[in-house]
Amino acid sequence: MSLGFAYAAGFVLATSTGMLTLLGSGEFPPWLWLALFAPSATAVMRARNRQAPGWLGTLIGGGALIYGTLVVQSQGASGVLIGSTSGLLGIFIARLVTRTTLKHDLQALMLSLLIVIAGAGMNSGVSYGISFVAYAVSVVWALVTRQLVEGAEREASLPFGATLEVTLARRDIVTPVFFAASAMVSLVVLLSTSFLFVLFPRVGLGSFKMAQNSGLPDSVSLRGSPMAGGSGAVVARVKGVSGTQIDRGLYLRAATYDRMTRDAFVRDSELVGLQRSEWARLAHHEDARQYDVFLQPVTDGHLLVLG
Incomplete structure (x- = not known):
């Protein structure tokens, strides 16, 4: 050649x-x-x-x-x-x-x-x-x-x-010997790089070790001690609606989503219904209004939803 x-x-x-x-x-x-x-x-x-x-x-x-x-x-x-x-x-x-x-x-x-x-x-x-x-x-x-x-x-x-x-x-x-020598230089560099990745498994091949479990678990429990019950913790902030209208109709309901899987939040127990007075209903007004609600997930095993 x-x-x-x-x-x-x-x-x-x-x-x-x-x-x-x-x-x-x-x-x-x-x-x-x-x-x-x-x-x-x-x-x-x-x-x-x-x-x-x-x-x-x-x-x-x-x-x-x-x-x-x-x-x-x-x-x-x-x-x-x-x-x-x-x-x-x-x-x-x-x-x-x-x-x-x-x-x-x-x-x-x-x-x-x-x-x-x-x-x-x-x-x-x-x-x-x-x-x-x-x-x-x-x-x-x-x-x-x-x-x-x-x-x-x-x-x-x-x-x-x-x-x-x-x-x-x-x-x-x-010559063929010359080509083989230059190819060996390339392979040595590749092997050295692979060895470097094995030494630092967080960024390389070491993360594929069979004995190492680097994946997420199938589910994560969200249960814990109550943080809002009986305290003055703020669980929701509402903007754009007066306090009197909130008292007339807005309420909070909660469903138990106490476990998070790879796909979604799931419930381990039945739906929990919070007691409310018979006259409780959604706030209504003659004119359309826009309001924002900011919820804090601070209750034990419940996901609060504005109803």
Whole structure:
């Protein structure tokens, strides 16, 4: 494998798998998957010494930012993440399309890392793990071979150095052993990161230990000693209704919801009816009125409701 082809292949794999970590979330429209063709297309153009005009990158990046803004406007707060990552993806593609130097390639690789980080917040499926491992291996491969290409460019600038075309065509630089060594570096970094997560289980893999019970119980009892009975504690505040009208009709009733499950509040006992006078009824007035009621859950095993 020649040095030039090895670098191009590593770059295409790194940028493509970086986008897969984000697109695999399923949150983006299907047409956005066309972005996966950008790395391969730019690699072919570069091999043929062709380059896209600069205005094309400006058009792609500007269009992506406008699209992201429209997503945020249409979906509100729930679309902030999708809109921002869409803009980031557009800037990344614009950099891919207009890249001409190794510095541009390094900028694209850094943007791909940002995309992988963004994908971690949007893609929680198995596809992210597979794409992330592939990205970790290929990005190290791309960075190592990029340094070799940069060294070849420096050598070509020397008075008696080999030309860049000759060095890029050499097949004795990038060997299977070289590829295996760079892949091992990536795997060592991944294993070290996994070991770090195991050491701190509150943020990593240690939370999946079989002996550790980190989930919520099936139900939580709400029973306790009475806090309002016989005291002057405020159990409700009413605004917008005079005290005389409250005395005429507003009353409090309570139902026993003394246990909270994963789904809802439940009752362990029958409905408790609070005694009230026969004339008690809802407050009424000739005109419509708006009033606010603020309840405090301070009674034993009861949820107070204004009736």
